[in-house]
Amino acid sequence: MRNAFADTLTQLAKEDERVVLLSGDIGNKLFDNFKKVDASRFYNCGVAEANMMGVAAGMALNGLRPVIYTITPFTTTRCFEQIRVDVCYHHAPVVIVGTGSGLSYAELGPTHHSLEDMAILRTLPGMCVLAPCDATELDLMLRAALQQDHPVYIRIGKKGEPAIHKEKPKLRIGEVLVVQEGTEVALLSAGILMPEVLKAAEILKDRGISAEVVSFHSIKPLDTAYLQQADSRFKLLVTIEEHSLIGGLGGAVAEWRSQYNAQIPHLSLGAPDQFMHEIGSQKYAQVKYGLEAEQIAERVLTAIPEMRARIVA
């Protein structure tokens, strides 16, 4: 996904001379092509994220479209106050990209995990929070983000994520993309867990359950129109994310349920309220937190009585 980011941004820098890339001492060689387009619009800001965020806001307030790129915790929690004050309070059109989000860097330990970024950034007025499921979504999202007049946060994976969209979808910020239609349960996925979610849908299909698979790439603004029609169409809403159960897509959907007095049951799958103290791969971490395809399918099957009955039968 990070290669797609570099390629798309390089293309956008050619098309729009306001685009500036700020990197937090990361992406050695990744941005060589960007620098070839215009070296004066690439800044390695060093390991100084608070300053980087302020610099980006100062640029955005003076006609530029800065894009910030570094590892997710360092471009979110590390400099949250700069995002809040310099970017959001000033309504500065800065695009913040967090790479290796969720558990992508599981083996690097909790300092490099990001399981709270969507929760905290979602609270900021004017901030848009996005989580693409593959490189195609990221490409479209980045283009859309640079057309906005407000701040945008995009959390992405690392590299090697499989392509989900066979064709280029029509992506709009704030509108879900239905990846696979279904009739009984809706699997709402934010970000890079989509391959597991699709596999879970296959497993459910084998058990006779029709699951709709949705890329819920916009956590804010939330596609409430989709949720409202889903309220009557499905027996269960399942949110799935490499993020804390507190405050991410699951949290946003729970807020929607209470606000609209929705009746549909909601199963929220994500990381529990704990740090992962042992080391392990991303796969290990996903299994630990119950986010692998079989685990997702199992949780769905046991979530509502009617489906539990079906398992017994």
Place this chain on the structure above:
Amino acid sequence: MTMTTLQELQAHARKLRARIIKTSHQASIPHLGSCLSCVDILTALYFSVLRLDPAKPRDPDRDRMILSKGHGAPALFQVLARRGFYPESMLDTYGEDGGLFAEHPPTPEQLPGIEAATGSLGHGLPLGLGMALAARINKKDYNVYAVLSDGECNEGSVWEAAMMAAAQQVSKLCVIIDFNKWQATGRSCEVMALEPLADKWRAFGWNACEIDGHDIPALLDTLTTFPAANGKPTAIIAHTVKGKGVSFMEDDNNWHYRIPTATEVEAAERELETGT
């Protein structure tokens, strides 16, 4: 500079001080000591140095000035009104619910003349650096000034920005430190190891000099040496007195938070020899 001009600037500074003190009393606005220490710096900048037109506050070519010590906003609000960005009568609403004027600057969209909504310390210099880099990218000629407090230099983000500005050779960025020797609850050189402050900036790759921050001719002379030809950004350490201009407020840190009584306002006005 003619003597008349200097007298005019000094008259502005006296009147500004009187209005700041009166407003602090009327609207119960604190940080009086911090406001009075930077009045001469702001006067020199806004009435002589900055290239700007109050009728065109968003002019792309204007010099940018950020009051990074946002708690000095009561001084800045008076300066901007006196400079003509908005009528002084607008300040009659000072402290009223639903108004714009309180303890910190609002966003640029809310009030002409404001470049950044500060108040949380350590934000102004990174923002200013971004503005200065934008000038370079956009091929603009404007200068960027940021007024910081000495206590604000506690913030790591100040030094992050200092390092990047030097690395990028952003010569059109000027920091002025209102070095009034106090922060909220103690001597700024005791709370953190602030000195040698000028040497710190030099070590970070900046031009640095120390002047009397209440000596307007000295301020103007120093500011004419900026931007420096050597490609480095400039830091001016302006030695100031907290509460400057009123004998019973000078160097007394109680005036970081204290609100003056009506009697104290009268006494201050007498000292400042104004008819406001």
